[in-house]
Amino acid sequence: MKEEAPLHSSFNPRHRAYQLLYHATHPLRRSAFISTLTPNTPSCACCDRRWADVEAPFQAIEYRYGKNGETEYVCLSCYTPRIASQEMLGLERLNVTGNTRTPIYGKLGMLVGSGGIITPKAELYLTLPPKLFEKYRQGEWGQQSRLSTEKPLTRLLALLAQGELDPISEGFVYIENWGRKVDGLMRHLTPTTSLHELWCNSESGVSALDLHAMIMTAKQLSEQGLTVQADRITFWKPILDAAQGQRDDKAFAEWLEKVPKPESLLQTLPADPFDRLKLPAVLGAIMPHLQALLPYCRPLAVETNPAPQRDATPDTQRQGTLF
Known part of the structure; x- marks a missing residue:
C-alpha cells in the first residue's frame, strides 16, 4: 500500500x-x-x-x-x-475450535453500542460499554486515554467544553454507534461544522440534532432556577407528549404555571419534534458543561453541511401540533 x-x-x-x-x-x-x-x-x-x-x-x-x-x-x-487491530484495540475473544485457539482482535465496525468522536485534528476518541472498555483498555488507544465508558454525547460535550473540537468550522465527526453494519455507517458519513446541526452518524444512517437550541434551552433553565428539572421526564411531559401528537391543554396550562418565564423557555426549544423528544437526555448531559459551552452559541449563519434528505412528510403531521 x-x-x-x-x-x-x-x-x-x-x-x-x-x-x-x-x-x-x-x-x-x-x-x-x-x-x-x-x-x-x-x-x-x-x-x-x-x-x-x-x-x-x-x-x-x-x-x-x-x-x-x-x-x-x-x-x-x-x-x-x-480491519482487526491487535495493537490499537486488542483481543476481542479467543475462538476455540477443538484444540485450536484463534485470537480475534477488535474492529471499529464491530463496536456495538459504542460511539466515537473525531476532532478537526483527526484525533479519535472512543466511548465503549464497560465490558468492551475492559477488553480494549490495554491497547494503544486505551494507553493514550482515547477510550472512555461515557455515553457518546457526554464525551462529545466534554471535548467541546475543553476546546478539543475547535475550530468547529473545520469539521468534526460524531458517531453515535459504530454498530455492526459498516456500510450503513460509511455510506453517508457526515461532518459537523455548526452546532445548529450536529450530525449523528450511526449504522442506521445519519440524523441531525440542533445542539445550539439545546444549549440555549439549558441556559434558560439555569437562568430561571430550573436546572434541577433539566433531565426530568416528568417536567417535560407536556412538551414530549405534544411532540408525539398527543397535546394535553390542561397539562400544558399546569406546566406554564411551574415556569417563571414560559415564553422565553418555549422560544429556545428546538423546532424539530424529534429533537424535543430528546430534551431530558440531552439537557442532562449539557448541564455539567453549560458555562463552557455557551461561548459556542452564536446566531445562525449560512450552513455548509451536506443535508441528507428527510421524509417529505412535515414533522408536525407526524408528531402533532407543537406548543
Missing part, C-alpha cells in the same frame, strides 16, 4: 468526514496487511465517491459479502472499520 498523504486544510463537506476518519485511523492500516488493486468501477461501492476523490485515489479493496456474495470494490476509508 502506498504511503498515506498528510491531512490537508482544504475543505469539502462531501469528503471531510472521510478525510478525518482516514487520517485518525492511520495506525490501523499501518499494522495491517492490505492488498489493494486498481478498480474497474467508477466509484466506491460503499460511499459512492469517485475513485479520483477518495483519500487513497484509485486504490481499492476487493470485498465480498458472505461466501457467495458478489465481489465489490471499496475505498480504503470505507474498508477501515473492518
Whole structure:
C-alpha cells in the first residue's frame, strides 16, 4: 500500500468526514496487511465517491459479502472499520475450535453500542460499554486515554467544553454507534461544522440534532432556577407528549404555571419534534458543561453541511401540533 498523504486544510463537506476518519485511523492500516488493486468501477461501492476523490485515489479493496456474495470494490476509508487491530484495540475473544485457539482482535465496525468522536485534528476518541472498555483498555488507544465508558454525547460535550473540537468550522465527526453494519455507517458519513446541526452518524444512517437550541434551552433553565428539572421526564411531559401528537391543554396550562418565564423557555426549544423528544437526555448531559459551552452559541449563519434528505412528510403531521 502506498504511503498515506498528510491531512490537508482544504475543505469539502462531501469528503471531510472521510478525510478525518482516514487520517485518525492511520495506525490501523499501518499494522495491517492490505492488498489493494486498481478498480474497474467508477466509484466506491460503499460511499459512492469517485475513485479520483477518495483519500487513497484509485486504490481499492476487493470485498465480498458472505461466501457467495458478489465481489465489490471499496475505498480504503470505507474498508477501515473492518480491519482487526491487535495493537490499537486488542483481543476481542479467543475462538476455540477443538484444540485450536484463534485470537480475534477488535474492529471499529464491530463496536456495538459504542460511539466515537473525531476532532478537526483527526484525533479519535472512543466511548465503549464497560465490558468492551475492559477488553480494549490495554491497547494503544486505551494507553493514550482515547477510550472512555461515557455515553457518546457526554464525551462529545466534554471535548467541546475543553476546546478539543475547535475550530468547529473545520469539521468534526460524531458517531453515535459504530454498530455492526459498516456500510450503513460509511455510506453517508457526515461532518459537523455548526452546532445548529450536529450530525449523528450511526449504522442506521445519519440524523441531525440542533445542539445550539439545546444549549440555549439549558441556559434558560439555569437562568430561571430550573436546572434541577433539566433531565426530568416528568417536567417535560407536556412538551414530549405534544411532540408525539398527543397535546394535553390542561397539562400544558399546569406546566406554564411551574415556569417563571414560559415564553422565553418555549422560544429556545428546538423546532424539530424529534429533537424535543430528546430534551431530558440531552439537557442532562449539557448541564455539567453549560458555562463552557455557551461561548459556542452564536446566531445562525449560512450552513455548509451536506443535508441528507428527510421524509417529505412535515414533522408536525407526524408528531402533532407543537406548543
